[in-house]
Amino acid sequence: MKSVTYIKCADQVVTMKGASHLPKKGNEMSEIGVIENGSIILENDKISFVGSDQEAAQYLESLNGAATTIEASGKIVTPGLIDPHTHLVFAGSREKELEMRLQGAKYIDILKQGGGILSSTRSTREATMEQLVEQASRRLDRFLQYGVTTVEAKSGYGLTVEDELKQLRAAKVLNSIHAIDLVSTFMGAHAIPAEYKDNPDAYVNLVIEEMIPVVAREGLAEFCDVFCEEGVFTVEQSEKILEAGKRYGLLPKIHADEIVRIGGAELAAKVGAVSAEHLLQASDEGIQALAESGTIAVLLPGTAFFLMEKPARARAMIDAGVAIAISTDCNPGSSPTQSMPFVMNAACLMMKMTPAEVLASATINAAHAIGLADRIGSIEVGKTADLVLFQASNYQTLQYNFAVNLVDTVIKNGKVVVQGGSLLGNFAASR
Ligand SMILES: N=CN[C@@H](CCC(=O)O)C(=O)O
Numbered sequence: 001m002k003s004v005t006y007i008k009c010a011d012q013v014v015t016m017k018g019a020s021h022l023p024k025k026g027n028e029m030s031e032i033g034v035i036e037n038g039s040i041i042l043e044n045d046k047i048s049f050v051g052s053d054q055e056a057a058q059y060l061e062s063l064n065g066a067a068t069t070i071e072a073s074g075k076i077v078t079p080g081l082i083d084p085h086t087h088l089v090f091a092g093s094r095e096k097e098l099e100m101r102l103q104g105a106k107y108i109d110i111l112k113q114g115g116g117i118l119s120s121t122r123s124t125r126e127a128t129m130e131q132l133v134e135q136a137s138r139r140l141d142r143f144l145q146y147g148v149t150t151v152e153a154k155s156g157y158g159l160t161v162e163d164e165l166k167q168l169r170a171a172k173v174l175n176s177i178h179a180i181d182l183v184s185t186f187m188g189a190h191a192i193p194a195e196y197k198d199n200p201d202a203y204v205n206l207v208i209e210e211m212i213p214v215v216a217r218e219g220l221a222e223f224c225d226v227f228c229e230e231g232v233f234t235v236e237q238s239e240k241i242l243e244a245g246k247r248y249g250l251l252p253k254i255h256a257d258e259i260v261r262i263g264g265a266e267l268a269a270k271v272g273a274v275s276a277e278h279l280l281q282a283s284d285e286g287i288q289a290l291a292e293s294g295t296i297a298v299l300l301p302g303t304a305f306f307l308m309e310k311p312a313r314a315r316a317m318i319d320a321g322v323a324i325a326i327s328t329d330c331n332p333g334s335s336p337t338q339s340m341p342f343v344m345n346a347a348c349l350m351m352k353m354t355p356a357e358v359l360a361s362a363t364i365n366a367a368h369a370i371g372l373a374d375r376i377g378s379i380e381v382g383k384t385a386d387l388v389l390f391q392a393s394n395y396q397t398l399q400y401n402f403a404v405n406l407v408d409t410v411i412k413n414g415k416v417v418v419q420g421g422s423l424l425g426n427f428a429a430s431r
Pocket residue numbers: 087116117120227255258303329331332333334335
């Protein structure tokens with residue numbers, strides 16, 4: 001039987017209407033399609049009506065059947081938040097590195113000394129796939145409570161064929177058991193593993209010749225990502241890996257210009273990357289190149305916060321016409337958080353993005369960054385019913401009342417999965 005849900009008279013419905021073909025850039029990022037006193041009707045897992053409450057009542061009558069009503073007065077409704085960049089599946093934690101960094105150690109030097117990503121690689125290699133699923137599903141529960149309904153997840157803590165596959169298979173299991181939808185990215189080029197320290201090119205060959213073909217053959221990822229960084233993968237190595245991924249149908253993404261400006265943004269444009277991530281050090285030329293290639297800048301202000309660095313130049317990017325998405329970068333070393341709302345606050349308060357731009361970055365533009373904008377990221381008829389009801393009477397409050405979780409209700413595929421801020425267990429991970 002068809003289920004009908006009537007979300008009645010929200011103070012605001014933030015629709016993000018009209019950007020399913022191309023991401024919002026420049027001034028478009030401020031056009032977020034707010035309907036005052038708006039209502040939404042869901043039929044099964046799809047949105048079938050968005051508009052004024054009066055029109056909604058008429059539409060409901062035409063359906064001629066019972067509907068479940070969710071009173072939304074005193075709340076706003078947005079599309080489900082989308083996190084387009086996480087390293088969700090890993091074992092272990094690295095709080096000692098925070099202490100080291102507070103005493104002056106640099107994030108990249110900890111990696112060069114065999115810690116950092118390589119420390120998480122050791123723990124992840126030791127874990128079974130079931131243990132990875134168990135640990136990541138708890139993180140997904142938290143994402144859901146923060147209003148996130150879709151998450152991209154990268155591999156990159158295995159760094160052997162088998163361990164990379166183990167991480168990607170864990171993500172596949174999570175996608176099938178958890179309410180949150182996952183999109184997978186292969187990131188075997190996340191670090192040079194210790195056993196290849198003296199022969200990084202041999203590891204690049206392993207990624208290209210063995211890892212990429214098997215990941216593609218097993219259908220375990222949609223995207224291929226590389227940590228293009230001084231002391232990690234060079235621009236040349238990164239290009240080879242991303243081009244190899246493209247030959248196997250894996251769309252390129254790139255961790256670019258995070259710590260040292262080595263031309264990662266320019267490379268992203270050159271290979272036609274879907275997105276370039278981090279970009280703290282991106283040059284004016286790099287930003288211009290991203291604008292021209294239509295590559296989305298996925299900015300990670302929570303990472304800049306946690307690494308105590310200056311964030312990316314979001315305003316310069318918006319002025320140049322680059323489309324921006326934002327993300328938690330959830331990972332054990334540089335951003336151990338699942339809080340999209342906090343990251344949204346950081347985007348506003350550290351990068352001076354307006355509340356409207358922030359919401360566009362966390363919804364429709366994030367959907368574009370993971371290739372799903374035809375299905376999610378906006379509240380439009382025909383789209384998947386992924387929605388968040390926040391305890392707020394206008395969208396600006398989400399950035400004003402900072403570091404507070406204002407999520408009241410989360411609807412995923414037309415079903416309520418968070419109510420009154422609490423997970424409804426039967427929809428969360430089945431553990
Ligand atoms: N910078 C590279 N990769 C991750 C961090 C991974 C880690 O430190 O474990 C990032 O995006 O921040």
